Amino acid sequence: MRRVVVAVCLAGLLLYPVVNPWQPYPQAVLLLAFLLAIQASGWNIISGYAGYISLGHSMFLGLGSYTVGILATRWGVNPLLVAPLGGVTAVVIALLIGSVVLRTRGHVFVIITIAMLLAAQVLVTNAGSLTQGSDGITLELPFWSRDYQNIPFYYLFLGLLVVTVAFSGWLRRTKFGTGLVAIREDEGKAASIGVNTTRSKVTAYAASAFFIGVAGGVYAYYLTFINPAGSFAILGSVTIVLAALAGGRGTLYGPVVGAFLVQLLSEAATVYGGGTQARVLMFGLALVIVVLFLPRGILPTVQDWWRRRHPVAVQYTDQEGALSRAAATIVEPVRREPGKPLLEVRGVSKRFGGLTAVDNADLTVREGSITALIGPNGSGKTTLFNLISGGLTADSGEIRFDGQRIDTLPPWTRGHLGLGRTYQVTRLFKNMTVQENVVAPLPDARWRTMLSGAVKGHEAERARELLDLVGLGRMAHQPAGALSYGQQKLVELAQVLMLEPRLILLDEPAGGVNPSLLDRLTEVIREVNARGVTFLVVEHNIPLVLDLCDPVIVFSRGAALAEGPPEIIRQDPLVLDAYLGEAVV
Ligand SMILES: Nc1ncnc2c1ncn2[C@@H]1O[C@H](COP(=O)(O)OP(=O)(O)OP(=O)(O)O)[C@@H](O)[C@H]1O
Numbered sequence: 001m002r003r004v005v006v007a008v009c010l011a012g013l014l015l016y017p018v019v020n021p022w023q024p025y026p027q028a029v030l031l032l033a034f035l036l037a038i039q040a041s042g043w044n045i046i047s048g049y050a051g052y053i054s055l056g057h058s059m060f061l062g063l064g065s066y067t068v069g070i071l072a073t074r075w076g077v078n079p080l081l082v083a084p085l086g087g088v089t090a091v092v093i094a095l096l097i098g099s100v101v102l103r104t105r106g107h108v109f110v111i112i113t114i115a116m117l118l119a120a121q122v123l124v125t126n127a128g129s130l131t132q133g134s135d136g137i138t139l140e141l142p143f144w145s146r147d148y149q150n151i152p153f154y155y156l157f158l159g160l161l162v163v164t165v166a167f168s169g170w171l172r173r174t175k176f177g178t179g180l181v182a183i184r185e186d187e188g189k190a191a192s193i194g195v196n197t198t199r200s201k202v203t204a205y206a207a208s209a210f211f212i213g214v215a216g217g218v219y220a221y222y223l224t225f226i227n228p229a230g231s232f233a234i235l236g237s238v239t240i241v242l243a244a245l246a247g248g249r250g251t252l253y254g255p256v257v258g259a260f261l262v263q264l265l266s267e268a269a270t271v272y273g274g275g276t277q278a279r280v281l282m283f284g285l286a287l288v289i290v291v292l293f294l295p296r297g298i299l300p301t302v303q304d305w306w307r308r309r310h311p312v313a314v315q316y317t318d319q320e321g322a323l324s325r326a327a328a329t330i331v332e333p334v335r336r337e338p339g340k341p342l343l344e345v346r347g348v349s350k351r352f353g354g355l356t357a358v359d360n361a362d363l364t365v366r367e368g369s370i371t372a373l374i375g376p377n378g379s380g381k382t383t384l385f386n387l388i389s390g391g392l393t394a395d396s397g398e399i400r401f402d403g404q405r406i407d408t409l410p411p412w413t414r415g416h417l418g419l420g421r422t423y424q425v426t427r428l429f430k431n432m433t434v435q436e437n438v439v440a441p442l443p444d445a446r447w448r449t450m451l452s453g454a455v456k457g458h459e460a461e462r463a464r465e466l467l468d469l470v471g472l473g474r475m476a477h478q479p480a481g482a483l484s485y486g487q488q489k490l491v492e493l494a495q496v497l498m499l500e501p502r503l504i505l506l507d508e509p510a511g512g513v514n515p516s517l518l519d520r521l522t523e524v525i526r527e528v529n530a531r532g533v534t535f536l537v538v539e540h541n542i543p544l545v546l547d548l549c550d551p552v553i554v555f556s557r558g559a560a561l562a563e564g565p566p567e568i569i570r571q572d573p574l575v576l577d578a579y580l581g582e583a584v585v
Pocket of ligand 1: 378
C-alpha cells in the first residue's frame, strides 16, 4: 500500500513539468518543497532516529551554498560540478562540531546547535576576503534558457530528495539505524548492549548533513546570490524542524509530507499575508497546533487511525508451549576454561553522597558457573552490577574481565568483550518492535556488523531464533511496550544473548515471571550455561537460587559476607541471621 502511494506521488511529480512546462511559479513552489524535504529528511537522521534535536541544521545548507559559491566564483567552475563538495564541507564541519556538541544532551544540545548556526553566520560575515562578507556572492546565471529555467533545478532537487529518502530508509533498516533509535529510547541501555553511542551520534550527525550540503550547493546556483543573513537564517532551521514534527519525526516519509505542507503554508503566507511577518506568525501557530494536537505528527496519526480501522489479527503465543527450541541449536558455544576466574572485583567502592552503597567489595565469578549474588534490599547488588557493566564508575578498586581491566572502559567495549546484562526493571526500547529490540545489540565494533540489515538477513534471522528460544517468536513484530512484564523479561534475555556474551549478569530474572514459566526459564539458563556461558544472578527467589546456582555469594552492606555451595550457604548462621531467616533451612 505504502509503496503504491509513493510510486504514484513520484510519477506525478516526475510528469508535472512535462505536462506543465511553461508554469515556472508552481514549479518553483514544488522545487522549494523538495529542498525543504531534503533538509527535513537529513535532520530526521540525527533528530528523528537518534532523538538529538538540532535547531541549527540550516547551517549545513549555508555551508554547502558558500562552498559552491566560493569555488564557482574563484575558479570559474560550473556550480553543479562542485555541488557534491558542498556535502563534503557539511560532513567535515559536522564531524568537528558533532564530536564536541554531542557530548551534551537534551535542551543543552538544542541551544548549542542554535549557537553554532549563529556563529557560522558571524564567521562567514567576517571572513570577507573569502566570502565577500555581508555583500554576499553573486554566481553566474544558469547556462540553459531562461524560458525553462526552473525545470533542471526541479529534477535535480527531486533526484536529490529521492536519494536522501532512500539513504535514510536504508540507514534505518541497518543495525546502525536500530542503534540510533535505541539511543533515542534509552541511551544508557543502548551503550550496555554494545552500541558505541559516541561514534553512532557523530556519524549520524555527519550523515544528516551530507545531502543538505549538496542541496545547498545546487540552491546557491538556483538563487545566483547568497549572503550570510539569508544562508544562515534561524527561520530556515525552524522551518526544517516544523516540517519534520508536523509530518512525523522518526518516520521515513513524515518529514517529506511535512515539508510539502509547510512549503504550501509558506507560499500562502507570501501570497495572502505579504511575506516574512505573516510567515513567522503562521509557522508559530502551526508549531503550537502540532505540539498540542498532533504530538507524533500527521503520518503516525493517520497510520494509527488506519490500523484501528483495519486491525491485523495477532496470534499470541501460548506460553505453556514456549521455550521449546533447545538452546544448543541456537546459542554459539563459547570458549571455556571451567574454573578459571572470569570476573574479578577487587576492593571496589561506590558512594552516593554520604551513603556507601558498595564498600570495598571483593568477589570472583568463575568461568562456566552460575553464580548467585543474594542479599537484603539495599545491600548494593544492583549498584555492583552497574559498576561491572559500566553504567556507573567506581570511586576506587578495580574490575577485571578475563584478566583484562575493564573498569575504565566504556560500557559498549565491555559488551564487545562479552559482558551482557539484564535489568531489575526491564529496559526494553518500548517504541521498537520486539524483533528490533533483539537485533539491536552489537557484539563487536566493526562497520560490517553495524551496516548489516536489521529487518532482513542473517541478523534478523538470528533474532527470530532467539525469540523462538524464549517462546516469543510470534510476537516479533509487536511493539515491545505491548508485552506483559514477564514477556519483557524474556525478550531482554533474548536480547542479551544476541550480544554473544561470555558472562551474563541477570538482575532478578524471575521477578514478575509466571511461576509455570519459571521452570522453563531455569531450563534455558541451564542450557545456555551448558554452551559455556557464565552467569552472575541477583535473585530474591531463594528456592530458585539454591536450585540453580553454585556458588552462592551473600552480599550485605555493600560487600560479600559469605560464599559457598548452596547446601553450605543455607546453613551458615551468619547468613541466616543477615538474610535467609529460618524458612529455607
Ligand atoms: N543513583 C543512586 N543515587 C543515590 N543512591 C543510590 C543510587 N543507586 C542506589 N542507591 C542507594 O544505594 C543503596 C544500594 O542500592 P542497590 O539498588 O544497589 O541495592 P540492591 O541490593 O540491588 O537492592 P534490591 O535488592 O532492593 O534491588 C540503596 O540504599 C540505594 O538507595
